[in-house]
Amino acid sequence: MKDGADQRIHFGLVVIVLATSLSAQVLAPTQTHDKIPPPVETASLDKTLVPSSVKPHDGSFVIGNDDLLAINVWKEPDISRSIPVRPDGRISLPLVGELQAAGRTPLQLEQEIAGKLRNYIAEPEVAVIVQQINSAKFNILGEVAKPGSYSLVGETTVLDAIAAAGGFKDFAKQKSIYILRPNPGGGGENRIAFNYKDVIKGKKTEQNIKLEPRDTVIVP
Incomplete structure (x- = not known):
């Protein structure tokens, strides 16, 4: 009887060892073909999808006639454009209409454009950059x-x-x-x-x- 009990214990241990070995082979990825792709860096996505809060312009600069402005409205390519300030000091944009640009800073112009766009766009993100200074x-x-x-x-x-x-x-x-x-x-x-x-x-x-x-x- 004792020999039979020992045989049953020995057989059970063999089964457990084989099961453990098989499960490890199934779960473990192979080193040559089943490489797990690296995680996506959310920080890099944020840089491309979220507009920067740092505006690349000098708040003390005053726009003048003939200056070339780059007006970017996030996710609104039909409104974003490069546009010169006319000799009368004004510019024209879709949905916004006529605006006085000369005599104002880029930040002031951003705020006015954003205010007018709120009638059509929820929380518009606007950046005004002076691409070329022709008024000086x-x-x-x-x-x-x-x-x-x-x-x-x-x-x-x-x-x-x-x-x-x-x-x-x-x-x-x-x-x-x-x-x-x-x-x-x-x-x-x-x-x-x-x-x-x-x-x-x-x-x-x-x-x-x-x-x-x-x-x-x-x-x-």
């Missing part, structure tokens, strides 16, 4: 090949302005150039001397100042 201009007059008004792009110096205007005419007084800069508070202009001959020789290079909007370079 300087003038160069006098004995240059192409006098006139030019867009102030980037950090434009007096030498850059002269080059943009095609250089000097034959009788230009290159040592007597000056810049007229309106005073910030209004009422008159500040006169800044510029000696072209000295600057190109590496002397008094501080005279080659960066121009500001509404500066006028005079080449006598």
